[in-house]
Amino acid sequence: MATQQGYYGVTPPIATSESSEREKEVTVTLMEELRQQNVFESEEESRTREIVLGRVAALVKKFVRTVSLARGLSEAAANAAGGKIFTFGSYRLGVHGPGADIDTLCVVPKHVSREDFFDVFEAMLREVEGVTEVSGVPEAYVPVIKTKISGIPLDFLMARLALSSIPDDLSLQDDNLLRNLDERCVRSLNGSRVTDEILRLVPNVQVFRDSLRCIKLWATRRAIYSNVNGFLGGVAWAMLVARICQLYPNAIAGAIVSRFFIIMYQWSWPQPVLLKQIEEGPLQVRVWNPKLYPGDRSHRMPIITPAYPAMCATHNVTASTQMIMTEEFKKGADIVDKVIVGTASWSELFEKHDFFHKYRYYLQVIASTGDPELQIKWAGTVESRIRQLVMKLEYVDSLTLAHPFVKGFENVSYCLSEEEVQAVAQGEISDAIANRKKEDIEGKEGASAVYSTTFYIGLAIEPKQPGAVGPRRLDISYPTTEFTKMVKLWEHFNESKMGIVVRHIKSSGLPDCVFDPGERPAKLVQKRVKGPGKSSDTSPHKPAKKQRSSNTAPEASLKSSATAGSSASTPVSLPPVAGAQSIYVAKEHLEVKSPQLPFGENVAVATGPLGAS
Template identity: 55%
Template sequence: MNTANAGAYGVTPPISTVGPTAKENSLNDAMIEELRKQGSFESDAATEKRRQVLGTLQGITKEFVYEVSRKKNMSEGMAKDAGGKIFTFGSYRLGVYGPGSDIDTLVVVPKHVTREDFFVTFDEMLRKRPELNKIQPVPDAFVPIIKTIFDGVDIDIICGRLDIPQIPLDLTLEDNNLLRNIDERDLRALNGTRVTDQILQLVPQKMVFRHALRTIKLWAQRRAIYANMFGFPGGVAWAMLVARICQLYPNAVGATIVAKFFHIYLQWKWPQPVLLKKIEDGPLPVKVWNPKIYPQDKYHRMPIITPAYPSMCATHNITASTQKIIIKEMQRGLDIMNDIQFGKKQWSDLFIKHDFFYRYKFYLTIVTGTKGSYEDHLKWSGMVESKLRLLVQKLENVDGISLAHPYVKPFSKTFVCSSQEQVYKIKELWKRKLKQITSLLSIC
């Protein structure tokens, strides 16, 4: 194992630079083997398919920029030179994707290509492709997005515009000056790739980081505490939490990082922020996370701060209830890790599924419905999901409610109705089903 440069990572010196023992190496091998059993790794053929799809999307992106450029009266040569490039971020870029994982993709375009062009021309070009299985544009989202399934691969595509005339294939997004003269939506779009790249640069050993992160992601998903929208950490937040432990133990193996993860964060003095590097200033008149300046930043309960300028809190959605749930699950994780290290339990015990639907006496079900297209339904239900966290906060303030625990996945069903009579029958069916669910939950 290559020894990491211990002094180069993080905002504090490492806690320990000691390398792994034989026992820790054995535990790490067992952890990786369990990840394989749990289906965490994708086959080489599926990974190659992803690369091919991304190559196709890169070609479509250049064609898209060229077509828009010609429509805006650019010469043939200038239109070809305008370029266009795709970047990835999230789990795929971090190298911790698994079977069925989506690919978060950023299309970077030059200054004369607009967001409207993306949702009109790029959308039209995708719809003409025989590889397209499904498409759902969401132009009004916080980060406008086109959700697709392309040649069997789930791809979420966002667009970021830079204030430069050409986007060459060798462009990187590291330079903060590239963020000048763009709007907030473009800034948010570009930040995904910039944050992911920074995380990878700030960990001592990428493979150790990836193995530990796969383990923590699988644990968080199984325990139903993985969902930024519902008040839990999302993928980038879990990645930053693991990365910080890697900085504190730069020569440890993944199994040790996982054990230290639970140990350190149960002792963490929240709301002390988790930082991978010092918060930096930059060239833009934009907000950078700072509780001394911005009152709302003081109310972040478990702040995990993105390393790329402008630094933001990735966990501003966490509420009093979801914080309690996260801490409780971390305590469970630590207890199991202690037993694993002493040979009393197996790694599979860490990944046992949650008991959400048996844990409480009272449950509240939110039912939404729409009459219209499937895209209309997705927009409406997505908006309702995004408001659920606010309902949780309201419930927390009701006397007699000590905890409001949101579940992290919706249950959906689609019906195609050709008459008003069928619509009425569907409504009656759901009324009966809700009564059955209510009676079942009251028994539990």
């Protein structure tokens, strides 16, 4: 750290020189581009956030007072019990954009329990003026209540300190506050403590913020901003940018961004990224060291939080997501090099990802229920386990990469019959269902709404080996079956209310909702000349008819299942992914086997050709 060593971070800076005139010029154009990209919120929204946080702060004090009285404390003691909020994440870092949520930590005294937080505080939130939605997830790794007040989304965490009251001037920097706390409270406190440490450990906070805004926008546009799906989350991106700021303490935003991509692409993983050396102290904090702690060796891109307890912020990264991010770092480095020399503009750095144009085959993971609030929890549970499916797919022969998309696509379907309900739960939404509105089913017997969230995983398939003959098999039955079993181990899983489907589809079968208007590529139509005595039905150049999956009869409620979609018999050209070569497979088939589920559940084993004449 600067006060002890003369510099920020665990190593001396790479360069301490001021930015060049060219770097100053590209910083000006970078900030202009960020404004055009609408990454800054309006003054009106900023004021609304401040008003909402003021109301929330008062509500937390009221919540603590209410519980204190219920515990038998006197009126005076209940009033003195306090309660305080701390913001963290992008809002605390000062890099949030329009519509971003506010991560909010509620700190309460020792006599207020987590059960009170989800029973009393959640109920109080529902009564607040301007609240449009409230959803508590007490069983999450970091228990959270999600809500929206006056249009501002907030995520509430709770930490219960071993104090009889919470003073208004409380600071969370003291490590001793963590004594005698349960792990969930420590995890909840960690977000705020880490955010404050990051701001304290950067040489120039404004340069850090400008640079981080750029990197966050880039990572979002390139679809690699998602901790839950195995990429990097907000805190990891913030620590990477902070480390570059430490290495170039006098550089401005344009220079930091350009060096960020070069260094990230060349970084020697699994060398850990540390903002500061964590010294042993009264709480026995130790430097993160993979040699001392063998379990840490599994971290592929270790980025270690600067506050006690030191945690790896990137434990979700898999082999596939690491390859994808490395490729994106390389592309970003190429673009910023051109920006510096004047042959490219910053807008090229922020071009949208090509995920839904990149692969020939995709897996769909469809989570569905009949209730909107239940759907939020069920879809969140399924999403949190997608990473496990990706890791299992990485071991499948013939797959070179399993690429998860960073968000799910939500849909509400209005069904007139149980048969339509089952079809929607399987991912089969007809035009009639898709065009139906809520009012079309009101008052009709047997009609209901189905809420579904669909997640996608792109599959990169290795080229056929020279001289190989016969069909190749892509057997995904084990990873998909194990995934569905794992998801259904959720303690609140209800077979009659929740559906889970895993199936493979071709790129041509992707729904319109995954594309922006006008983005979907036009389907190629090949003209075929009929020869003498030849009909279109027997032409060897005509794709084979689609094979339909065989399903058991639908039951009276949503049933969880894993199925495979059908595939047409057409040639395939796979684009390059993270170093993989483009391939073209002609007159060759790939059989994709989906899981055979036990206990008489809905079953479909479909074999779809990858390529044909």
